[in-house]
Amino acid sequence: MAILDVRNLTVDFNLDDGGTLRAVDDSSFTIERGEVMGLVGESGSGKSVTALAIMRLLDSQADITAGQILFDGEDLAAKSEAEMRAIRGRRISMVFQEPMTSLNPAYTVGDQVSEVFRAHFDMGFGESKQRAIEMFERVKIPQPKDTYGKFPHEFSGGMRQRVMIAIALACGPDLLIADEPTTALDVTIQAQVLSVIQDLQRDMGLALLFISHDLEVVAQLCDKVAVMYGARIMEVSESTELFSSPRHPYTDGLLRSIPRRGQPLTPIAGTIFDLRSPPDGCRFHPRCPYAEDRCRREMPELRVVEPVAASTDPGSSGDSGGTGDRRQAACHFPLTGAGAKA
Amino acid sequence: MLIRYSIRRLLETIPTLFIISVIVFSLVLLIPGDRVLVMLGYSGGDIADVISPEVYAAMEIRLGVHDPIPVQYWRWLSRALQGDLGTSALHSIPVIDIILGRLPATLYLAFASIFFGALLAIPLGVAAAVRQGTWVDRLANGIVLFGLVTPGFWVALMLVLLFGVYLGWLPTIGYTAPQDDFVQFVKHLTLPTIVLGLDFAANLIRFIRTDFLEQMREDYVRTARAKGLSERLVIWKHIFKNSMLATVTVLGFDISRLLGGSTVIETLFAYPGISFLLIQSIFNRDFATVQGVVLFLAMIVIFMNYLADILYALLNPRIRYE
Numbered sequence: 001m002a003i004l005d006v007r008n009l010t011v012d013f014n015l016d017d018g019g020t021l022r023a024v025d026d027s028s029f030t031i032e033r034g035e036v037m038g039l040v041g042e043s044g045s046g047k048s049v050t051a052l053a054i055m056r057l058l059d060s061q062a063d064i065t066a067g068q069i070l071f072d073g074e075d076l077a078a079k080s081e082a083e084m085r086a087i088r089g090r091r092i093s094m095v096f097q098e099p100m101t102s103l104n105p106a107y108t109v110g111d112q113v114s115e116v117f118r119a120h121f122d123m124g125f126g127e128s129k130q131r132a133i134e135m136f137e138r139v140k141i142p143q144p145k146d147t148y149g150k151f152p153h154e155f156s157g158g159m160r161q162r163v164m165i166a167i168a169l170a171c172g173p174d175l176l177i178a179d180e181p182t183t184a185l186d187v188t189i190q191a192q193v194l195s196v197i198q199d200l201q202r203d204m205g206l207a208l209l210f211i212s213h214d215l216e217v218v219a220q221l222c223d224k225v226a227v228m229y230g231a232r233i234m235e236v237s238e239s240t241e242l243f244s245s246p247r248h249p250y251t252d253g254l255l256r257s258i259p260r261r262g263q264p265l266t267p268i269a270g271t272i273f274d275l276r277s278p279p280d281g282c283r284f285h286p287r288c289p290y291a292e293d294r295c296r297r298e299m300p301e302l303r304v305v306e307p308v309a310a311s312t313d314p315g316s317s318g319d320s321g322g323t324g325d326r327r328q329a330a331c332h333f334p335l336t337g338a339g340a341k342a
Numbered sequence: 343m344l345i346r347y348s349i350r351r352l353l354e355t356i357p358t359l360f361i362i363s364v365i366v367f368s369l370v371l372l373i374p375g376d377r378v379l380v381m382l383g384y385s386g387g388d389i390a391d392v393i394s395p396e397v398y399a400a401m402e403i404r405l406g407v408h409d410p411i412p413v414q415y416w417r418w419l420s421r422a423l424q425g426d427l428g429t430s431a432l433h434s435i436p437v438i439d440i441i442l443g444r445l446p447a448t449l450y451l452a453f454a455s456i457f458f459g460a461l462l463a464i465p466l467g468v469a470a471a472v473r474q475g476t477w478v479d480r481l482a483n484g485i486v487l488f489g490l491v492t493p494g495f496w497v498a499l500m501l502v503l504l505f506g507v508y509l510g511w512l513p514t515i516g517y518t519a520p521q522d523d524f525v526q527f528v529k530h531l532t533l534p535t536i537v538l539g540l541d542f543a544a545n546l547i548r549f550i551r552t553d554f555l556e557q558m559r560e561d562y563v564r565t566a567r568a569k570g571l572s573e574r575l576v577i578w579k580h581i582f583k584n585s586m587l588a589t590v591t592v593l594g595f596d597i598s599r600l601l602g603g604s605t606v607i608e609t610l611f612a613y614p615g616i617s618f619l620l621i622q623s624i625f626n627r628d629f630a631t632v633q634g635v636v637l638f639l640a641m642i643v644i645f646m647n648y649l650a651d652i653l654y655a656l657l658n659p660r661i662r663y664e
Contacts, residue, residue, distance in 0.1 A: 055568060057564060057567055057568060084570075085570045085571070085572065086570065087570065088567065088568055088569065088570035089568060089569035089570035089571075090570055093568065094568045096561060096564065096565065096568075098561055101560065101561040101562065102561045102562060102564070102565045103562055103565065104562040104565070104566065104580050104583075104584070105562070105584065105658075105659070105660065106580075106583040106584050106587070106657065106658065106659070107579075107580075107583070115569070115571070115575075116569045116570070119569060119570055119571050119572070119575070120570060151659040151660070153659070153660045164565070167565070167569060168568075
């Protein structure tokens, strides 16, 4: 059984002017135990809202209006606040994008790590302090003992993000949600923090939901990738297959937007639509080079797509029988290979 | 680090103290007429009848009116630094003794008001922010509005009418020292405390509520929730300490105002504190006392601001390194 099974998740925001905005629309995906799944998409595509919905930490303006979030078989969407508190930080943890503001400036980093132990286990100050120092070692913070009594402002962004990781992994959760954990960091620091996450993920057998708009990082880190566009999931695939042969035109466009040496940049034409007035039919059709009449009328469901013909992908056809079933795309006319229709 | 910061901040108050001492010293110079007579409390009539030549000569020597002004200032300052603020013309005892005699009454009232105000304002301000838009919020807003729009003397008069005149529960004027009769002490303290405390609370509630609402949107609050902490810990540990940072600054100002005593309220309740002393001394043309009280009050304000800065540094670890 998958550790996380999100089914038809829908999140609506009640706007101040009385209208509503659908930030996550009928989204489904699963994460197996110990699996790393990437969730990619542009800003505003619904990645962070999906993460916060799983944590049940949405703003008071936002509601989960449909769907289930099955975590280890139990629906988080139906849990009470008290039940969620026992899960947050203990079984599901989250690392946020902004290391500079995510820690409380008024308390030492040591206290902010050790209080997680005190919140979830029957543990005193002495023992929780010991455990916190161990966590600092695990996230490779130099001089873990001295670190305990220091305040967040005494650390760089990279070190603060390590503290955040220490907080998140303190209680040995089953699932870690990392929402753009390295976006705010310098490139060299990014690599260090990523390797800390990757090492601990393997050591602890964590399931990881890695949210990013950085496709390179996702390709390197993730087993599986879900691509979001305009509140909907467009494609779900094994990571290697996604990058070698995208099946959804949006994924294809995303991959072509990555700057590559010697190749012209091909940005996706047009801009993302206003979430308050989504287009009819496929959300991507106004920007899709392959859109046909049906795309403008009918919303494509996320469904399993046929494996690409052996001739376009000879290497993986043999051993990908199982994984091929998991390739899903929300497109009436999925691409049949890299640039097949181009 | 904190000790060094405290010392540095203390040294920084010296220029302020200097300027204040110059102003207080100049007050008497600015009063028209013969300064010697002014300091002797002369208020009309035949001078020869009220003031003997010996007394006049003694004050002339004490003030040294014939010396250059800077010399006079220096003499006055060095006496003041040693606690010699002159002698009250009215009571013929040292001004410092009068001030110290009146100080406890003002301090009791100030601390009682702060305590009452904080006890009312902190839970109400926090609850108003956390339960924004509910009845608690409206109640808090009501108190704020009431405190801001009603003048203290009016509230005082209404309370005197209700509890003093109609119900007869509480005395309306005067003061009893706690060591003499504790019950009477509390009774005398009650009405002025309510008036000053409400005023203090109104300011505080408004401040805490606004700041709390701001803090609640901060990322660190989301982190605290993501840890699975109880709402009690999120509010009273994580948000509260950060919110107090801003509040302490306001508190320092308000507390120094209260410690100086409220002239209107002390006068209204004939409550023998420092402010009442100031008013009485002005009416009695007891300028040595006026000078002493003004200097004393200014020092309290400076000291309280200093204390607020130190408290701020204690709460906010970032400040010590700046």
